Amino acid sequence: MKNAKNSMDFSTILASSVHDMKNSLAMLLGSLNEITNQCEPKTCPVHEKFRRIQHETQRVNRDLVLLLTLYKMDQGKYYLNADEVLVEDYLEEVILEYKELLDGHGITLSLQCPQDLVGYFDRDIVSSVLKTIISNAYQYTQDSITVSAAKVDGFIEINIIDNGPGYPSHMIYDNTIPSTGINFETGNTGLGLYFSQQVANLHKSKDKTGYIQIRNLTNNTGGCFSIFLP
């Protein structure tokens, strides 16, 4: 067993090396972007492979961002940078990254959002949440992912719905109910959900606090992740 002081030092070391990895990944992603831009889907036989590498690299990058942010939250050093957000424009940009990848796999990605929906939240950190969830949905969906948003009871609700087998029962989760918690031991997406929950909770306005919900659609027609931001 190490003492508390040593383990804290180690987390700082981890954080700084994560930072370094992120910089390398940024370069790697840049080069990959150039390659995928140069080889046309129709003419280049390995285009699809590159897309896949690109996607996985982005996923690693997102995980690192997520780790760094959780580290900062843990140290009490993460401060929310909330701002007025035009939700439709914002979600369009979030899903842009996935458009081509999903098209290539015959998965339709659609957006349903009222034009005049305005939210107030931290763009960067919420997009980390949404992208993590979309990546996850991509692994499990059959052929469609829908991102939708609406205003419900003073909250902006953003849903990510897929038509795959749905979430396993131990992951069904609603943090408006205090007794349910996230169990890290039961699935590899635990970190992503924990992160999502932390991010939602950071968003507060007056007496309202953000939260997440995970449920399955009726008749096992898919899974639905929702984040509610006040």
Added chain:
Amino acid sequence: MKLWSLKKKHILIIDDFPGMRSMLCNMLSVFSAESITEASNGEEAIQLITDNHYDVILCDYNLGNGKDGQQVLEEAKEKELIPYSTIYIMTTAENTSEMVMGAVEYMPDDYLSKPFTKEVLISRLKKLVDRKENLRKISLSIQQRDYVSAIEMCSKLLDKKPKNRYELLKIQTDLYIRIKDYQHAEENIRIVLNEREIPWALLYLGQVHFYREEYDEAKYIFEDLSEDNPNYLFAHDWLAKVHEKKGDYVLSQESLSKAVTRSPKSIKRQKILADISFKNKDFDTSESAYRKIVRTGKHSCYLSPDDFSGLARVYIQKGMSVDAVSTINSMKDLFCQPGTDDNIKTKVNEVLIYDEMLNKEKTVSSIQAVMSEFERSPGSLHSADAVTIATLCYKNAQDEDANKLIRHAIRNNHDNQSAIDEIISTLTDMNVSQDFIKSLMKTREEVVELNNRGVKLATTGKIEDSISLFLKASSAMSENTVINLNTAQSLIMHMKMSGATDDLIRVTKKHLDRVTFDGKPSEKYRMLTTAYRELKDTIENVNDRVFP
């Protein structure tokens, strides 16, 4: 849908990493960008921005040694090197929230965290073009300091219940505060706060209380705000201001220290800290703040001779006169460009420091240096400095120089009664006789006469003679509002008859920019700026600079 392209757009990429630059070039060339320029550091970028027009600037925050991305932005905006229409995007490898919170004055149009794809870059660019277009007229009015019209335009847009409602309310609230209409400002703030507690709305509410001199209310708001949002540095800045107003210099310094720790690179904030800790006689803190300014500020457009004399004053207080002198010497090395405001300011500061050090010999010899620079370039000496130096001249029996300087101050303010009253009271304090003061004041009539001659030339068709008379006059009395306005007027009359040119537009702008006023601009100023804008448009329309 029309295909969106960057054809004909002038784009500048600033990044110290060649790989990153070529990657951005490739991304942009997909959208038919033809004119892309690259800069590898901030200094090179400023040079390029000074000499060329760019529609889009993509600048990395971290540029290695030298200026960083924020300093490039500050200098470009402060020196008005880029027009409102230019889109400035800061790219960054870090979390952007720290940069957003740390900025004191200027923010880029957008932040993009690396890595990003070309799709995201283009989608941002498209949105920024729309946003610029949406706010173009409002921004132009603000640039012309026509705040009343800008407020009306905000109201018109708000009536349409737009998507960017909060943004418009924020701009409008800021404008209400600028014209001291606190009631309407507060109404706007309440509309927002009834919906949610947004930091900027609370910040403005605190400001409204501050300007109404309700310092306790302001204090509570800024205290809560800075506690709930420790990284919202404006809250600390304002809390420090309130403490200062209330005479609590120690608390003021404490708030500022918190803000400075979170934004060590902000020169402006360091300056306030240096100043307040000097007032607190906390010379160690003041010294360290000034030293940071002088060291990190060497790439910033905000570094001024005053920072060096501030540091020298700290050294005097600490009994370190050798360091004070060497600080003065480094100031002289840095700001020695003849004919510039900074050059004469440096010499003025030198006089003040030697006077404070009670070094009579050096004081007198540095007064001579001020005088010779003043004779060479009278327009660069500010009238307030002229009066300060004049008092030292009287003190050191240099009456003739003193009189020259006082006449200079009067010439610059001949139409400004409160400034004249101040000069008279300073002279009275220096035991100058009332009769002699009266004779000095004859300078006012000389300026009136000169001005009348210039106006008459203009109205009798001798417009070119009028311009040359006014240009000569305004170069000697660069602060004189009447002369500056009439110089601009003659230039505008000339351009209306013979057409505008880049040079004439630039000179006209220089004179309009020199005009200062408390609160609302005068009718004449508004009329002239409108005419100026129209003339400027006539040349700008020739070069097509509008996005498709």
